[in-house]
Amino acid sequence: MDSAGEVLNDGKITLEGFTVAARAFADKWKRHNLSFPSWSWVPLINRTLLKKEECYLSLEKIIILSSLEGSAEEESLGVTADWWEKEESIDHTVLNVEDEAHYYDYHIVYSASYMVPMLYFRGYSSDGKPLSLDVIKRDLPSSSVSLLLESKWTFITQEEHPYLNRPWFKLHPCGTEEWIKLLSESSSSDGCQMPVELYLVSWFSVVGQVVGLRTPLEMLI
């Protein structure tokens, strides 16, 4: 059962719920994704004006090797455990001329308007120059790219980060609460509400795939 009504019946979540869910998500990730950098909880400490719970999850400097020629089909689709091993065996001083290291930052931020989490991300090359959406699309799994093209509404948009005053990319939140609700209903046999600790894990298991970040199955327990 959820605690204190933090996960609402319609798939939305309160700010308090998000805080609990985010910490649980970061903990589980650390435990089950050992070969991977962990998410950090970034409090907006300079922002003395905001509520103490106002924070976001951050995962930064994830490297995706991108072939300048082909699409992301065979190359680095995402940062799975297998890929991570591959990265370790690469000698960065002898990078292939055709390959280029792209760095990605991911932030999970709570939207008070939509009452769901939102994923912000950005890509940049090794000299810090931001990557355009076209370049980023080539790093995304091909399934996301076709979604982008077919979707009635723009799926990924370039917007200002809610706190950092810089342009980032954001996944469109519309419909989030509907599939969270579906996930919740299908996973519980006795009609119980999704426990708040699993909210972000479930959410990310879907959303992360769009940007090629896989959620280990053990986290979903």
Next chain:
Amino acid sequence: MAANEEEAVKYVWEGAIPLQIHLHKSEVASHPPPPPALVLAPRIGYLPLLVHLIKPYFKDSLPPGEDSIWFDYKGLPLKWYIPTGVLFDLLCAEPERPWNLTIHFRGYPSNVLIPCEGEDSIKWNFVNSLKEAAYIINGNCKNVMNMSQSDQEDLWTSVMNGDLDAYTRLSPKIKMENIEDEFSRKASVSSPQSRQGGTEIDVAGQVKTARVPVRLYVRSVSKDFENLEDVPEMDTWDEISYLNRPVEFLRKEGSNFIILKMRCTVLMIFTWLYGKCFTLRDAIESLLPEYIRDRAQTSGEEGEQRTTDASDVSQETRGELKLVRIQGIEMKLEIPFSWVVNNLMNPEFYLHVSVLVKEPQR
């Protein structure tokens, strides 16, 4: 809508700011340099929409190449998706008339500003904000999604042209639920619409929670100031805390009140004598609780707590709301919030509030 409310909305739509726009000196390719452009900018509009008025002044002076237009105020790049009136209220503590801005046709700072591809970008931003507002008020954005393409176009055009009549004709098509206004409820005898709301009504008929779209822009100063012109200038947007968060409040049934109407330049001031009312102050403090209220205090009667008792030590440790501006008006904080929202919101149904606070002493 009562006659006085129509008047307020009309003032909002007619509000404009005189701009004096200078071409950035690095882009002046003619001698002598061109004089500044003088443009009257609608408060509810956006700066890039004025380019067609401004460019003729400078086109002979520009170096060759493609345009990527942006504005700055004293070196601060201006966020084009914030309504012009809000930018002015926020950045000019002491209102500057005309407002001196610099226009650039080159060198877009894409590391700080999201790109603007002309009218389409601004329209997209407007519709997106409208959807977000709809989600907050109605609980979903179906009303906007279900609007026909041509209705959306017409709505946007009415905003672009500052055509309030066209907008008023089209707004029923947006199907945005009413944010219940205690005063119009009193005024309009038994209108069924006023019973609906962005509020939920449970079985007992007690109104529950309303969610109102608000964008709060907070500037803080560390020292007190006598005059607004003493407020230091802003160097970066990091000095502003931007809160895009709905105000939630409980609406009570059956408040009794008496309305006193006093004409005071532009704004009607309403006061009430009986019953409690959710005021603008309540709304702002709900968004800035850590800051404005000392956490150690219990939430007692708001009126009594906020005394200017010099012996009250906690008073000094609290922050202070110095100035609240909406649509260029310096607001009295005791005004009922629902009135403020219904009359002073922007066409995308967002209430933009610029706040100047003094930091708490630590």
